[in-house]
Amino acid sequence: MRPSRRMSQEDAVQLLREGTYGVLSIATSQGEPYGVPLNYYYLPEEQAIFFHCFVKGRKIDTIKENNRVSFVVIGRETIMPERFVTHYDSVMVEGRAEIITDPEEKTKRLLQLCDTLAPGVLERREEVIRRQLPAVSIIKIHVEKISGKRNRDD
Secondary structure (H helix, E strand, O other): OOHHHEOOHHHHHHHHHHOOEEEEEEEOOOOOEEEEEEEOEEEOOOOEEEEEEEOOOHHHHHHHHOOEEEEEEEEEEEEEHHHOEEEEEEEEEEEEEEEEOOHHHHHHHHHHHHHHHOOOOOOOHHHHHHHHHHHEEEEEEEEEEEEEEEEOOO
């Protein structure tokens, strides 16, 4: 990456904290790529990203085969057509995915996800989580590397 485009570590972490939507990239044991957009939240004190998904499917199967992951969040993005330029902020994460199986831990992480994505919506939250818990997987990405990149005039 060009040094002029490198974001400070603090800015990259801030973008990761403020974001709620990113793209998870994984590869099967045969090397087949798989990228999937999803909601997430980041806990800097644990250096971890959390997201939820169904207990069965390609994503879970691939993570079981190969837990090395990449995760990308795009912050601000503005196309400047008259200049043939795109201004953007982005953060890229590398890490290892862990499938959380403990029901208490899953409940805790789902409540945190609700706090992030649906703050203030408390009605029925615990009932819905309790009902859906058997069908939900929680994935924790142990963040090993964070880097940020931006292109803008300021």
